[in-house]
Amino acid sequence: MVTTNKLKVFNDPIYGFIGTPNELIFDLIGHPYFQRLRRISQMGMSYLVYPGAHHTRFHHALGCMHLMTKAIQILRSKEVEISEEEETGLLCAILLHDIGHGPFSHALEGLIVENVSHEAISLKLMQALNQDFSGALEVAIQIFQGSYHRPFMNQLVSSQLDMDRLDYLKRDSFYAGVTEGNINSERLIFMLNVVEGNLVLEEKGIYAVEKFLMARRFMYWQVYLHKTGLVAEQVLIRIMNRAKSLLKNGHSLNCSDTLTYFLQLKQPGLFTLETLNRFTQLDDIDVLSALKNWQSHSDFVLSSLCKMLLNRKLPHIKMKNGKVAESKWQEKLQSVMETFNVSEDDASYFVFRGEVANTAYDESYQTINILKKNGKVTHLLKESDQLSLSALTKKVTKHYICYPK
Known part of the structure; x- marks a missing residue:
């Protein structure tokens, strides 16, 4: 046999x-x-x-x-x-x-x-x-x-x-x-x-x-x-948010049934068995297919964002250590409103700001402990002779603003 x-x-x-x-x-x-x-x-x-x-x-x-x-x-x-x-x-x-x-x-x-x-x-x-x-x-x-x-x-x-x-x-x-x-x-x-x-x-x-x-x-x-990967992901997020908004207001969108289900999901945080089963049918292909369809949608915001991502014509992004000045934000927002003749709400899809942070080594989360030759267990930072390692425990935050080129 x-x-x-x-x-x-x-x-x-x-x-x-x-x-x-x-x-x-x-x-x-x-x-x-x-x-x-x-x-x-x-x-x-x-x-x-x-x-x-x-x-x-x-x-x-x-x-x-x-x-x-x-x-x-x-x-x-x-x-x-x-x-x-x-x-x-x-x-x-x-x-x-x-x-x-x-x-x-x-x-x-x-x-x-x-x-x-x-x-x-x-x-x-x-x-x-x-x-x-x-x-x-x-x-x-x-x-x-x-x-x-x-x-x-x-x-x-x-x-x-x-x-x-x-x-x-x-x-x-x-x-x-x-x-x-x-x-x-x-x-x-x-x-x-x-x-x-x-x-x-x-x-x-x-x-x-x-x-x-x-x-x-x-x-x-x-x-x-x-920064380029960051702005690309932010554009993708705004595409999904715009799609949700359009569906909520009665507009039709051509995309897979699975993606439509999640864009219309009205019970955030409640993960039912049906949601789980639907989720196992969702992948990158659903999203990419939707972007290709939506680039010709009648909604200016949705179609423009999809074209940006598909053709890699991404917004400009500036990153800095300090917060973005309110005057700078308003200036870019006003420019987009006038250039494309859109409302402030629509312009905010193209002009946005935020922050990203990273801690290379978080002392508060399951520290890395060192076993010494004498059998004693100590903390990594106590044993390392690299002064730079202590700096890695600090949270580094960078601020950004994005706007059309």
């Missing part, structure tokens, strides 16, 4: 061949919920700045699972007991940690489904999958939620030195074509250990984690929060 071998491999440009450790993982990858991640871009609109940044959440999830496999091997070699059930739980938790992302990932988070984070949606999808797989994801869900009795397992999935960050910095820098995020993830994983149930980094890994934190800072300001 011929049986199907489900232990397949994926050829990844970052790590080489990535295997599927067991049949549960194989079946989860093959599930429509997970296959949808092939149609969710990892870096939102960043491809308008870095043309190679077209990789997807599917790539990232597999990479995270691969790194988790390595972490489990290393910890076991250091006599950290991890059962087969816990191993499966860890692999499933990291594989599915981003399954709740919507179109263009963070770009439209909180807008497509108002007041609901991608983490909350990921949890609901994991719970739905748990039913489909007869309770096989119970441990994974506990690890994902942080309720499992061994804290280091959640820390491997979600912390300031988790498999998620170790993959996305290396992966995103590779596809964007920048070198700043090319961290030594293998070295960091090799230095991991567990003390009293918590994840620690051995003292020999201090320099590697210093480079990791600096890389994270550079990647955020140079790539993730690049």
